[in-house]
Amino acid sequence: LRISELSQATGVPVPTVKFYLREGLLRAGELTSPNQASYGDGHVRRLRLIRALIDIGGVSIASVKGVLAALDDPELSVHDLLGSVQYALRPAQPRDDPQWRAAYAEVNEFLAGTGWRLREHAPGRVRLADVLHALRSRAGEPVSAEAAFGPYVQVAAQIADEEIASLAPADAPREALAEQVAVGVATSDAALSALRLLAQEDASARRYG
Amino acid sequence: LRISELSQATGVPVPTVKFYLREGLLRAGELTSPNQASYGDGHVRRLRLIRALIDIGGVSIASVKGVLAALDDPELSVHDLLGSVQYALRPAQPRDDPQWRAAYAEVNEFLAGTGWRLREHAPGRVRLADVLHALRSRAGEPVSAEAAFGPYVQVAAQIADEEIASLAPADAPREALAEQVAVGVATSDAALSALRLLAQEDASARRYG
Numbered sequence: 001l002r003i004s005e006l007s008q009a010t011g012v013p014v015p016t017v018k019f020y021l022r023e024g025l026l027r028a029g030e031l032t033s034p035n036q037a038s039y040g041d042g043h044v045r046r047l048r049l050i051r052a053l054i055d056i057g058g059v060s061i062a063s064v065k066g067v068l069a070a071l072d073d074p075e076l077s078v079h080d081l082l083g084s085v086q087y088a089l090r091p092a093q094p095r096d097d098p099q100w101r102a103a104y105a106e107v108n109e110f111l112a113g114t115g116w117r118l119r120e121h122a123p124g125r126v127r128l129a130d131v132l133h134a135l136r137s138r139a140g141e142p143v144s145a146e147a148a149f150g151p152y153v154q155v156a157a158q159i160a161d162e163e164i165a166s167l168a169p170a171d172a173p174r175e176a177l178a179e180q181v182a183v184g185v186a187t188s189d190a191a192l193s194a195l196r197l198l199a200q201e202d203a204s205a206r207r208y209g
Numbered sequence: 210l211r212i213s214e215l216s217q218a219t220g221v222p223v224p225t226v227k228f229y230l231r232e233g234l235l236r237a238g239e240l241t242s243p244n245q246a247s248y249g250d251g252h253v254r255r256l257r258l259i260r261a262l263i264d265i266g267g268v269s270i271a272s273v274k275g276v277l278a279a280l281d282d283p284e285l286s287v288h289d290l291l292g293s294v295q296y297a298l299r300p301a302q303p304r305d306d307p308q309w310r311a312a313y314a315e316v317n318e319f320l321a322g323t324g325w326r327l328r329e330h331a332p333g334r335v336r337l338a339d340v341l342h343a344l345r346s347r348a349g350e351p352v353s354a355e356a357a358f359g360p361y362v363q364v365a366a367q368i369a370d371e372e373i374a375s376l377a378p379a380d381a382p383r384e385a386l387a388e389q390v391a392v393g394v395a396t397s398d399a400a401l402s403a404l405r406l407l408a409q410e411d412a413s414a415r416r417y418g
Contacts, residue, residue: 011347048347052347055343055347056343056344077418079417082417083410083413086409090403114407114411116408116410116411117411117418118407119410122410124404124407127399128404131399135265135396137264138257138265138392148400149404151375152368152401155364156404157408158364159361159364159408160405160406161408161412163405163409164413170416183347187340187343187357191340191358191361192361192364192365192401192402193401194299194333194336195333195361196369197299197331197332197333197369197394198320198323198331198333199325199362199368199369199370200372201292201327201328202323202326202366203366203370203374204287206326207379209288
């Protein structure tokens with residue numbers, strides 16, 4: 001493919017493709033003449049992944065580079081690659097405040113009870129601690145991690161199992177798998193949140209309407 | 210209660226309480242002397258609601274006023290009050306673009322198929338259209354509302370039913386009900402998203418690890 005055809009195949013404008021080439025997000029094509037390069041299916045797949053990360057996921061160029069490095073590391077398992085995509089899309093920053101640390105410790109204890117196999121630096125731990133800390137910062141009754149998150153564990157596992165089962169098999173092109181995860185992470189939160197609030201409206205109509 | 214006691218009971222600093230009084234978010238207390246006013250349980254409940262909306266929900270003062278107006282309107286049912294809280298926390302803006310309008314129309318058709326009783330201006334409709342539009346803006350296969358959202362309908366209804374069932378009964382103080390909904394909306398998205406991503410990590414470890 002010429003660069004103009006690569007652009008057509010992916011819907012990415014030529015100047016943007018050139019920008020990605022300069023930034024090193026996209027490997028240079030094979031030179032067919034001093035002024036012309038040829039691009040292949042690998043470029044198409046990679047461009048689709050980059051666009052999913054940036055356009056739908058809102059990921060920074062720096063984080064995209066991290067994901068692409070994971071993609072190109074043959075030592076990295078598919079599981080670790082998917083983790084790097086997830087973490088790039090939903091990063092989190094631990095805090096130093098002692099009350100936050102206490103919430104974080106309790107979250108980790110709670111998560112240990114789920115039996116899930118989780119990395120120690122999974123940002124979801126930090127994000128749960130943020131929620132627990134926010135709930136506790138209000139005057140009133142103390143809130144335990146179990147009370148706050150327990151009701152969601154089974155349902156979260158059920159959704160996640162279906163989502164992972166719907167992904168391509170481990171021998172699919174790594175870009176395609178990473179793209180599926182990127183689009184899924186970026187859109188499913190919004191979709192599930194909106195559907196849940198709509199379903200609440202229906203449940204509220206039945207209970208209070 | 211004096212203003213200092215009201216502050217202690219709610220954890221809201223006195224200057225902030227005075228700001229809410231000036232802004233009309235909080236009704237004036239009963240004057241017990243030219244320089245002193247007395248506050249009651251209603252003030253405590255209302256302050257807790259205001260803090261939940263602002264601190265945890267990130268709602269603007271203007272939107273808080275809208276929720277409080279709904280709270281004080283005796284004609285408004287509990288169902289409509291809860292809707293006003295939900296909409297203040299998760300507003301959405303329809304767009305004018307024809308492709309977005311097509312996605313919006315398809316979302317509404319899809320939602321009609323769920324049988325849920327929904328208001329015509331429910332912002333969740335707009336937010337689902339945003340997701341569908343984003344998915345479709347990518348080059349590649351077209352995506353239907355059914356394919357994008359169908360897998361989440363049952364699980365969203367299940368979570369929502371439990372959440373609404375856990376609320377106080379219809380004859381509870383309206384501020385307390387509104388506060389429960391505000392805290393729930395503000396924190397459950399984050400909690401469910403984090404738990405779902407953690408559960409995905411476990412499911413990915415089992416499938417690809």
